[in-house]
Ligand SMILES: NC(=O)c1ccc[n+]([C@@H]2O[C@H](COP(=O)([O-])OP(=O)(O)OC[C@H]3O[C@@H](n4cnc5c(N)ncnc54)[C@H](O)[C@@H]3O)[C@@H](O)[C@H]2O)c1
């Protein structure tokens with residue numbers, strides 16, 4: 001695999017808007033495409049410019065989360081209509097269940113019936129569910145048309161909307177069918193976060209803390225010292241943190257677009273998190289909550305194995321707590337979790353692969369962690 005270069009710049013911001021201070025633009029370079037990412041209050045106003053720059057654009061198809069559309073849809077449609085192109089809308093029921101083949105099929109049909117063609121552009125408007133589903137619809141209809149991501153959750157801003165992964169779920173498992181499809185651009189309007197339910201907002205912070213913990217001690221320190229301002233949605237601080245996370249994600253993904261190696265570090269905390277989500281049947285915990293517990297466990301496991309510097313786990317846990325995230329899994333059994341991680345069945349005596357911290361800001365992938373060590377640590381974790 002050829003090592004790829006990622007660049008970003010904070011150039012040429014259009015000036016003159018009262019809120020410009022917090023508006024940032026990154027230019028992220030992936031294979032064959034430079035993806036502009038706008039971050040800031042009212043950054044949605046960049047959409048007509050972004051779409052207007054696309055020559056031969058024939059039609060815009062908005063794929064919107066139903067809840068988000070109720071709150072913010074009409075003003076977005078007006079903005080899209082400012083391009084002078086026809087705009088059609090598909091509404092997607094809010095929730096993970098919509099990331100399915102049935103919804104994808106419906107979207108394909110609605111797009112064709114609405115008059116979309118190869119020169120149309122999908123605008124995915126909502127959290128990661130709509131980003132993944134709408135993104136996959138764009139990647140597949142007419143063998144792939146343009147896509148613009150307009151993420152409206154913190155999780156989708158810092159994680160799902162950057163990197164080019166799109167997918168739907170099967171009854172057999174999550175994200176089993178999908179495509180890599182880089183968007184024309186990503187517009188992260190911080191104003192949308194004002195209406196995000198508190199629990200979703202807090203849950204998104206787990207991925208922010210993860211991003212810092214795996215790659216940037218400096219960002220982590222910033223998160224530790226500025227929790228109050230960040231949780232209070234202070235625009236400039238928030239834009240800075242989202243920007244830093246996007247740079248890190250772009251950096252990691254750019255070096256490893258198809259998940260051959262480095263990209264795995266983004267899975268820090270996710271081994272146990274996926275186990276927790278499976279055991280709780282996706283109903284008990286939000287993804288970020290499970291990731292927070294998973295990171296806390298991975299840090300403790302890393303310390304027990306002598307891979308992680310002593311004290312890193314308690315520092316990580318203190319940071320997670322200060323954002324209102326859980327660090328201990330209660331009411332779950334080690335046996336169920338180990339089974340859900342397919343620990344015994346698939347990995348056998350070689351053990352699982354774990355992404356562990358060496359210290360805050362750096363990671364190491366460790367293969368073949370013995371089953372007994374994980375089991376013993378998990379029992380301590382659940383009991384403590
Ligand atoms: N493609 C990737 O690289 C990637 C990365 C991480 C996660 N994901 C996927 O993302 C999905 C999770 O995304 P999510 O956490 O954003 O969940 P989500 O899309 O389900 O949104 C969460 C909830 O918040 C509501 N909502 C969204 N924005 C709102 C707003 N501004 N105001 C009020 N309500 C709002 C939605 O209606 C929904 O009920 C999962 O399916 C996951 O697999 C993908």
Ligand SMILES: [Zn+2]
Nearest residue numbers: 207270287291
């Ligand atoms: Zn995650």
